[in-house]
Amino acid sequence: MSKYYTFKIKRYLPDENPSTRWDEFRVKLNSMERVLDGLIKIKETMDGTLTFRKSCAHGVCGSCAMKINGQNRLACQTLVKDLPEIIEIEPLPALPVIKDLVVDMTMFFHKNDKVLPYLINEEPPPERERIQSPEDQHKILESITCIMCGSCTTSCPVFWADKEYLGPSALLKAYRFLFDTRDRATEQRLEAITGEHGVWRCHSIFNCVEVCPKEIDITKHILKLKRLAVKKGFTGGEK
């Protein structure tokens, strides 16, 4: 069953014009097709200059996060049949736009670097695997499913106001290692996330939870980080 949809897309083509504009395209799509399929159809048959990122096309690589009808979502995971006939598409908010729906994610990824995003354990490794109970592995289970698409951080009002704020994605990454029984850098990492732009800035607004395409309850993880920080005496607090 096919149907026509109107894609209203916020365009920015800096080589042509320094200002943004809205373009409209009418696209016929069937009930199995996704917003990404619509964008590809537009690029292939109507306007080859339309620019967006894509790769896996099934919600695992995190390339195609964008704002669809007011909400950050993955274009490849959003079926058009679940949307109204008019589909409004913008780049992810609060990041510099490079072109059309492509944003510069440097700032977003850079936040991650600040939380020591790698397992740190300098003890000599055992001959076999480090033992970790299934229960302990479950503690980090949700956090390891993050695909770094940027939907959460760019939907966070705290980030909109304070671009230095670590944001939900980087904090989730901190959680992933702080709660991994194999990691040994608890103090260092808590130090890194409890500064002025760190974990205390989260006001449990839940936008991140609402938009996460992997349905991670990010706010819950941040609350656990706060609890751990208090327990370990990292109460630096908001300045």
Added chain:
Amino acid sequence: MEINRHYFDTVIIGSGLAGCRAAIECINHGTVGVLSKLYPTRSHSTAAQGGIGAALGNEEEDSPEWHTYDTVKGSDFLGDQDAIEIMCYDAIPTIIELEHMGVPFSRTPEGKIAQRRFGGHTREFGKAPVRRACYSADRTGHAVLFALYEQCQLKGVRFFQEFQVLDIVVENNAVQGIIAVNIKDGSLHVFESKAVIIASGGYGKVFKVTSNAYASTGECLSMLFRQGLPLEDMEFFQFHPTGLYGLGILITEGARGEGGILINGKGERFMERYAPTIKDLAPRDMVSRAILTEIREGRGIDGKDYVYLDLRHVDRKILEERLPEITTFCKIYMGIDPSEAPIPVVPTAHYAMGGIPTDNDGRVLRDIDGSVVEGLYAAGECACVSVHGANRLGCNSLLDTVVFGRRAGKAASSTLKTATKGKVKKERISLIADCLDMIRKSNGRETVASVRRDLQSAMMDKCSVFRKEEELKVLLDELQALKERYKDISIADKSNTFNTDLLEAIELGHMLTLSEVIASCALQRTESRGAHCREDYTKRDDENWLKHTFAFQGDKGITFKYKPVKLTRFKPEERKY
């Protein structure tokens, strides 16, 4: 024209599992630059679901010897047995090392790495399925890729993200460096080095229905081929049995490892007929052929062109804990809950067994006699060692990437002290810049999208699971016509900034080259072996074809040479499961 020049001791193309694993090795010995046309963690390795194979024996008795046998037999005896042995024995320390690096594997009740059954992996040389695939739910590739990328960050590997490679410069039998474009602003960059490791992944996008990402277009293979270097065993392309119907999205073999079964339109568990001992856990080539045979003989669901993967009898808790991702895919894309409804599936183009020929340390071969290209290495799906032969077993691809990524990294690093720095000549850069300019300014009547669509359909129709001479010949003619049409393309986007229109045009040119190689190799091999199934030559022919194909670009078209398979312990036997 302004050129940005860089020097790194080792340059790595691709930031998936093979690239990141190689980088971790190389950074201990010199400077490393890794280029990726995506952001590193968006590499297609992240889509690998079911597991990574190693005979850890955590869940039941297992041995690397059995793993070796299974891989040899799975390869339909085309895999080189010395390389397979290296992989299967190296598997154990390699997986343990991954765990130490932080990979969040699922765990057994005792806290060890959990393992599950996978297609073609057996105990005691084929007696029964064995739990060999180490997994992190059904997101194993994602879990391993993040850990490796994170370790690269920790060790200070330099990444150039969203850089598209345009040329791999080989001159005087030695690699000199590479030329790339920064996608963000269209600027040209030259990377000179002592070593280049190609870890650019697969090229499933030459087919219409595929589990592969948009980025899997194979340009690096084509770049070498066009310079007169060989590609090996390109006729062998794996179709994964269970792609979501209509979409090609992968449903892991782990689903059958956890008890899922395939059923046809008559409600029969048809794999019992094709592989009586291990049934639904037969290797992928056999299961894909079985599914398509059922469909051809009218036993698809309601006579249509798909069958069901049935998980309804699998404990809901197992689905939630071990297969959450595919459960979600079914819900999102098909609107079904796999614990309540069977999943419509059909084979999907999945994995290239063929690729850039290498020795067991990743050195790129330039002929069948073992001579190498100085300083050039390849690892992962783009390479052909060959450990997968005519058909790869599930959970051996992630293993291949880390084992041979590491070995290639080690080999490249060991030569740094004596190797000379590569030099990319100005003329070569100008040539690439002109090429880029020509496509940008192209003003023909064809679009990239229409040529690509016709290419993908032609390859799917005539060169997928079943092949025959007449069709392959027609296909080769069609490919010539498509190459002509490609000369007449135009692109709409003329800008420098993030010009994906331009990049897709470049990718398409390489896809056309690769498709011609695949089809030509398929036409040459007049036997059926592993994933290469000729309807006009239905039997395996060891007397004439127990050998690897090396395809070269000659002056008058593609030429072929053949290299013997390395047989060590296991003599070719009839492949029954």
